[in-house]
Amino acid sequence: MRYKVIAKRILIYFLLVVLAFIVQTCVFPFLSFLASTPNLILIITFTYGFIYGTEWGILCGFFAGLMMDLFYTEPFGLFILIYSYLGFFSGLFSHTYRSDSIFLPLMLCLVSEVFYNFAILAYRYMTIGELYFNYSLEHIIIPEIFFTLLVTLLVYRLLLIANRRMDRVDDLRGQQAA
């Protein structure tokens, strides 16, 4: 890939993550009929990791974590770390990527969500000293996983279509240049 294409992609992913983050924090929590909110930036992270491989997964994870770290006043870097690892992890499966399969993305989403929530649970246990394991599982983790899986069904397809179009444009440009 040429540098121009890479730079354009980085910019697009960054804007996409920013947009998803804003929707996630400024719109969803105010819809009071939702029991929990889907984790959009996590969906973006594992989707790009899964489609394009570990580097892009880490990149999206980095942006996603950056947004979270800028929003929360927890120690800076915590979410960057979690999301980067998630992006890397889903990138490991990119060689099995097939555009028509939805099962594997859903499994990846489930594993990512579980890893993400348990990482936060562990962090909170370290800072507060209390675990509330059953409570957290029932009231926070499971609703969030459920909603995120539901939204994945929709968002994953959309991202896929958008990416296919972007790839095609990039390919055409590449051919013209060559």
Added chain:
Amino acid sequence: MHNRLSKNILIIITIFCGFLMVVSYLQSSVLDPVRYYVGYFMTPVQSGINRFGITVSNGIREQRHLREVYDENLRLQQRVDALTEENSRLRSDELELERLRELYRLDQNYMQYPKVAARVIARDSQKWFRVFRIDKGLSDGITKDMNVLSGGGLVGIVTEVGANYATVRSIIDDESNVYAMSQYSNDTCLVKGSITAYEDGMLDITNIDKNAVFNDGDAVITSPLSTKFLPGILIGYASGISINSQHLTKSGRLIPVADFDNIQEVLVITQIKTESGIITPGEE
């Protein structure tokens, strides 16, 4: 080859984040400038999209609640009648109170702090942390540690400020502890946030002396002992107070006045409590 590159990136990120976490844990203000300038660009966008979200949400809610509202309106009308009557009675009481206050030279009247209104523009999407962000910041005179009210009761405290936004940690957050007291007996207690208690819409009250006069239904207000919360702000009402098994202290639950699930507008008190008393920042 690809994986090796990613692994190297990952190692770099791990070291980088570990370093940042340690630094920001030890000295939490190090990264404030970064958050400050990012907030400068993000807040207007967030504010706009938030307005859109609220419009959508309100539209849907309006449809759902039209009928409920109709019934409620009838009930409220009766309530208004009752309250009007009560109000006229209280007004005469108030006049009496004023006279008595003058007699006692009780010039330090709580709850008359200067306030600034602000809108909530972002909330944590996950329920792990109970923080939210408001659309007023340094340029509106907001500084760290200012108390935030909503619906007549204490909601939280400002933990971080940017040029045009501020982050508020609500008192239902696990990390929140507020020194409070019973308005009736002035006996002190500690109001703690807890995600389990908040599931029932409550907070925990602990550390009440076993001999203290503390009954269910007592109004709980912030205590002058608190280092960051201004005295005399209503938090909520005590409920289920009972003596602990060790017979040393009493504890119970607190029903907050503010509705934490539906905060859209808040009031920020523009005075802060410091070791040298209550001051208005920027006026010295």
